[in-house]
Amino acid sequence: MSIKRVRYYLFLKDILALSLTAFGGPQAFLAMLLERMVKVRNYITEDELWELNALCNMLPGPSSTQLISAIGFRVGGPNLAYLALLVWIIPATLIMIAAAALIYFLQEASPDALNFAKFIQPMAIGFIIFAAQKTISKMVQTTEAMVLVLISTFVAFFYSSPFVFPVLLVIGGLSTSIKYKKQPKLEQDEPLRIQWANFYLWGGVLILAAVLGALTRYQPVLLFENFYRNGSLIFGGGQVLVPYLYAEFVDFKNFLSSEEFLTGYAISQGIPGPTFSISSFVGALSMREYGLIGFLTGGLIAAAGIFLPGIFMIFFVIRFWDQLKKYRPVRAALEGINAVSCGMLIAAAYLLFEPLEANFLNILMILGAYSLLQFTKISSPWIILGGILLGILNNWLF
Structure with a gap:
């Protein structure tokens, strides 16, 4: 299995963990993203996370879901984002x-x-x-x-x-x-x-x-x-x-x-x-x-x-x-x-x-x-x- 596929698999596993543990509203959700996506996995930088969060808050639709998809898009393109x-x-x-x-x-x-x-x-x-x-x-x-x-x-x-x-x-x-x-x-x-x-x-x-x-x-x-x-x-x-x-x-x-x-x-x-x-x-x-x-x-x-x-x-x-x-x-x-x-x-x-x-x-x-x-x-x-x-x-x- 290539390094890229392993990274994508880990990303989806992290998203699943979030979907089962992200209690407490947007503030807790963002704190969990910062910890897991930035500090632990380094999928994106902290500046990128806040920028994407600001963008999603400015668009119609579910901002947390858009943020998850936007990070997936940055990590592995549209296919990973949809998954x-x-x-x-x-x-x-x-x-x-x-x-x-x-x-x-x-x-x-x-x-x-x-x-x-x-x-x-x-x-x-x-x-x-x-x-x-x-x-x-x-x-x-x-x-x-x-x-x-x-x-x-x-x-x-x-x-x-x-x-x-x-x-x-x-x-x-x-x-x-x-x-x-x-x-x-x-x-x-x-x-x-x-x-x-x-x-x-x-x-x-x-x-x-x-x-x-x-x-x-x-x-x-x-x-x-x-x-x-x-x-x-x-x-x-x-x-x-x-x-x-x-x-x-x-x-x-x-x-x-x-x-x-x-x-x-x-x-x-x-x-x-x-x-x-x-x-x-x-x-x-x-x-x-x-x-x-x-x-x-x-x-x-x-x-x-x-x-x-x-x-x-x-x-x-x-x-x-x-x-x-x-x-x-x-x-x-x-x-x-x-x-x-x-x-x-x-x-x-x-x-x-x-x-x-x-x-x-x-x-x-x-x-x-x-x-x-x-x-x-x-x-x-x-x-x-x-x-x-x-x-x-x-x-x-x-």
Whole structure:
């Protein structure tokens, strides 16, 4: 076996280890990447890691998955990147499909089966509030950005249609791109050269899925189009995905109940791997009427739809990113896009709370989850497990 093949094998083995142990959100994930990919294996330098992380945060789609793929691309080209993608997402995807099937069959057996999740449903809102606070503190630095946060919060709350969100993102980006003169000038060493193949692939799949969905009205095709469209529009990581999925699949299409969605979101916070795996849970329950085959098909279709756009985009942009990032309007537009994403997060926290009973216990669980995340070093899986145990104990005692 050649040295190159051994290196590729070790890389995929390291990705598998990450997919099974990467608990604790983006900060813990980056720390694990720095330790394993840079210090131990020396696949890339530390500067390259931070540069690729910045690029992935600026693109739509799942940033952790894009970062894994980008590192794989640097190490062994597109083939290794696609293999790394599969190794990274499959464990979390299968766990969330299994969770969806389990919750469905428990509910079929007993209408009160979700009582074990009685406390983790409001705790999930605490997770979103914590994510919103962290995201806002990082991404919102100007008065204009804060105004955009407030406007997008208001619009996303009162008009929760999934078609409103992309419009808000475009308006947000355009509104701050006009301030490009405030960005420092960066000299272009060479002309911008763009290879358009992956962009055409991204756009072609988007159009084809929309046309086939409209013509056939076949649910698996429609499901793929829904998730592919959402995956093409999400800036800011998995927590920003929540209001999109809730608006489309709970409010708009009624494929899931609010309780089911909150339970799935809480579970996704307690497992390793990409936070976008919540999509597999939603996709699986969206096809529950087809039985076990429907769960597996819906979960895998959702995973393909949500992850593919970001992968196409990172493969498209990474080839000319060094030149593109020097254009001031591009950098300026990101401020507005990020601000709108933050506003959607705030709206999501309230929209998810609205169906819950506004009692003392639910509010206590929300504040408790937020406080544990904010003021302690207890990781997300232990907080979720604690909420499940409290729910089981409550059922047993009362």
